[in-house]
Amino acid sequence: MKNKVILIITMLLVIVCTIIIYALLFEEQNKLFYINVGIACLAEIILLANIPILSNEKLLTIKNVSLSVSLNLFAIVIFLWTAGCSLLMDQDSNLKTLYIGLLVITIIFFIINGATVIMAGGGTEKKALDIQSTIENKKMFSASIDNYWIGTKNELENINSDWKDKTLQSFKIVLDKISMIPAYKLDRHSEIVNELTEKLNEIHELFQKVAGSPEQGELQSHTTLKINQLRNYVQTIKSTL
Numbered sequence: 001m002k003n004k005v006i007l008i009i010t011m012l013l014v015i016v017c018t019i020i021i022y023a024l025l026f027e028e029q030n031k032l033f034y035i036n037v038g039i040a041c042l043a044e045i046i047l048l049a050n051i052p053i054l055s056n057e058k059l060l061t062i063k064n065v066s067l068s069v070s071l072n073l074f075a076i077v078i079f080l081w082t083a084g085c086s087l088l089m090d091q092d093s094n095l096k097t098l099y100i101g102l103l104v105i106t107i108i109f110f111i112i113n114g115a116t117v118i119m120a121g122g123g124t125e126k127k128a129l130d131i132q133s134t135i136e137n138k139k140m141f142s143a144s145i146d147n148y149w150i151g152t153k154n155e156l157e158n159i160n161s162d163w164k165d166k167t168l169q170s171f172k173i174v175l176d177k178i179s180m181i182p183a184y185k186l187d188r189h190s191e192i193v194n195e196l197t198e199k200l201n202e203i204h205e206l207f208q209k210v211a212g213s214p215e216q217g218e219l220q221s222h223t224t225l226k227i228n229q230l231r232n233y234v235q236t237i238k239s240t241l
Helices: 002-025 031-049 051-055 062-088 096-155 162-179 183-188 190-212 217-240
Strands: none
Touching: 002 031, 002 051, 031 051, 031 062, 051 062, 062 096, 096 162, 096 183, 096 190, 162 217, 183 190, 190 217
16 A cells, blocks of 8 residues: 555656656647647656556566566657657647657557467466466475475384385485476376375385384385385386486
8 A cells, every 4th residue: 555655646746747847848838748748647657557567576477567568668669759759840830740650659559569468368378377387286296205204204213223224215315316307297297196196105104014013024125125116116207208
């Protein structure tokens, strides 16, 4: 709310100063004077109104940025065209050339802006959303990998043996290799993610059984076998994806 008030006050001050400047530049307040004041104020309002969009991360989408940039260019071009024509013509000259130029600039703006918004709102925006979705999925998968590691260490906390140390080391290496699989590959192959999740769940269950069983020899061997199979599976998918 505070920023909006500041923006409105800034706009009003800029417009007042602009009117004063043009009043000093023009000897009489004729039609050309009012056109210049109107175009200058319009350009300033457009430029200032775009500041919140370009400075707000929530509003900073490809479509909004494209629209803001095109609006800023439109504001600058119509201001330069009006100022240039005003300098080259007398105050009593026919303003038809000025009007035609403004109409042509406006038409070109609407064509370019429409095409830009359509492209930004179509494939480009969709691609950006897909990338964001892929990143989020990768974060969730990486978080689940971390949970497997933490859970495994907690399960085997009361076990002291060489097998535990070697197994945890092997398991951590496999988890690190899984974490290094590129996000876009995992996103394209959901069946592989499901397969990895099933294998990790199976290994985690074996760790729980090892921690709760007095006769651990056979379970330990089976767990080691499953970890080796997972390692081989990860190496295979990393080389084939």
